[in-house]
Amino acid sequence: MQKVIEVNGLARSYKIKKGTKKALDDVSFEVYKGEVFGLLGPNGAGKTTTIKILTTLLLPTGGNAKVLGYDVVTESRKIRDKINFVYGGERGVYGRLTAREYLHYFCTLYKIKNKEQTQLISELLELVELKDNEGQKIHTYSKGMTQRLHIARCLINEPQILFLDEPTIGLDPLGARLLRDLVKKLSSNGITIILTTHYMQEADELCDRIAFIKNGKLSMIGNPEEIKDSCNHLKLYEATMNLSDTESLKRDSFFTNVEIEAIKEPFYTVNFEVDESITEKISDHLGRYGMVLKLRKKDISLEDAYVHHMKDVG
Ligand SMILES: Nc1ncnc2c1ncn2[C@@H]1O[C@H](COP(=O)(O)OP(=O)(O)OP(=O)(O)O)[C@@H](O)[C@H]1O
Incomplete structure (x- = not known):
């Protein structure tokens, strides 16, 4: 080349x-x-x-x-x-x-x-x-x-x-x-x-x-x-939830990089990162804040990789 x-x-x-x-x-x-x-x-x-x-x-x-x-x-x-x-x-x-x-x-x-x-x-x-x-x-x-x-x-x-x-x-x-x-x-x-x-x-x-x-x-x-x-090790999930307490979920240290987006209240899409890889455990933990309708591990997008690499940029 x-x-x-x-x-x-x-x-x-x-x-x-x-x-x-x-x-x-x-x-x-x-x-x-x-x-x-x-x-x-x-x-x-x-x-x-x-x-x-x-x-x-x-x-x-x-x-x-x-x-x-x-x-x-x-x-x-x-x-x-x-x-x-x-x-x-x-x-x-x-x-x-x-x-x-x-x-x-x-x-x-x-x-x-x-x-x-x-x-x-x-x-x-x-x-x-x-x-x-x-x-x-x-x-x-x-x-x-x-x-x-x-x-x-x-x-x-x-x-x-x-x-x-x-x-x-x-x-x-x-x-x-x-x-x-x-x-x-x-x-x-x-x-x-x-x-x-x-x-x-x-x-x-x-x-x-x-x-x-x-x-x-x-x-x-x-x-x-x-x-x-290079970011395949990240455990990024997306959940669809009937969410009753968005603020407590955001504060829960089990989840990191939490992003919550309303679909139509009380239904939300929740994106987050976890250390855990057993789906049932994640689902149970999410269940403290509302009803989990759908939970899936996300494919890593270029944006996910970018955010991960740029994390410590001020
Ligand atoms: N003429 C200049 N005098 C002083 N600092 C400058 C000058 N031009 C650029 N810089 C600084 O150099 C750094 C790099 O700037 P640059 O414009 O290359 O960034 P960039 O990645 O293109 O950003 P953006 O996405 O905002 O266009 C920045 O901190 C900017 O403030």
């Missing part, structure tokens, strides 16, 4: 009032050609900092990184010609232009020959499913349409790697679905994609491999199944 990104001991510190803040601390990973690679972590973990360094917008303060074999510090120009990036919730579009006019403008900036522009723009609009709206002014676009237009713009230079920082942020479910489908399409066209997202289901659906970042350090890396398997 061809390595397209190699990150070695990468570090980035920021000067702040009370000294320095390590946004990235000794981070190392590799990305292979054609992968959808997810960077996941809580706010402030260092995801955007990593992407900014790899897209040559920010210099590292330690370690090194190569993108397509080029060093991010000394060969940034060569990298920029071959990659592109979209930040979630990006504005920066020219509302009074139509999508076609907007893409023409960027084609000119990218020095695409005039006679090739019309055909290229038609193909891009088709790909991002905006062909029917190409004559519409951008300020009338939904957020999802605008985001897909940004992606069309980023494809003008035929990037080998596309960096997408929270691409579905603020999109409604349908808009997010169209965008995820577009990511899959780009990936099947051979583009390597580096993605950050806070939506675990999205990461599970799209990513070939995932890295968890926590406090500027890489804490785990693997494919979604490996990451979920």
Whole structure:
């Protein structure tokens, strides 16, 4: 497998009032050609900092990184010609232009020959499913349409790697679905994609491999199944109950990470973790707080694994 990104001991510190803040601390990973690679972590973990360094917008303060074999510090120009990036919730579009006019403008900036522009723009609009709206002014676009237009713009230079920082942020479910489908399409066209997202289901659906970042350090890396398997020891349960005393159940130390959600009072879904693995014992214990209608051990989701790994992040 061809390595397209190699990150070695990468570090980035920021000067702040009370000294320095390590946004990235000794981070190392590799990305292979054609992968959808997810960077996941809580706010402030260092995801955007990593992407900014790899897209040559920010210099590292330690370690090194190569993108397509080029060093991010000394060969940034060569990298920029071959990659592109979209930040979630990006504005920066020219509302009074139509999508076609907007893409023409960027084609000119990218020095695409005039006679090739019309055909290229038609193909891009088709790909991002905006062909029917190409004559519409951008300020009338939904957020999802605008985001897909940004992606069309980023494809003008035929990037080998596309960096997408929270691409579905603020999109409604349908808009997010169209965008995820577009990511899959780009990936099947051979583009390597580096993605950050806070939506675990999205990461599970799209990513070939995932890295968890926590406090500027890489804490785990693997494919979604490996990451979920690493949490197979967790005993997570879901109960459906006719619950008379939610507060006492929450305080009971037999259960940890209790989450109670009302279905329709007095019926609740209760999610929790236990040390016990004998279902009858768990059921008996739950029975102190109401009638157990259903109890099942949950399959570990990527979100469960994420919550478990990030538990001690302040
Ligand atoms: N210009 C800056 N000056 C000082 N600190 C900064 C600067 N940019 C980022 N940081 C800090 O670096 C850390 C990492 O930030 P970064 O934006 O990379 O996190 P993130 O994982 O992308 O978070 P989010 O999910 O909120 O986008 C944070 O603690 C942030 O406050």
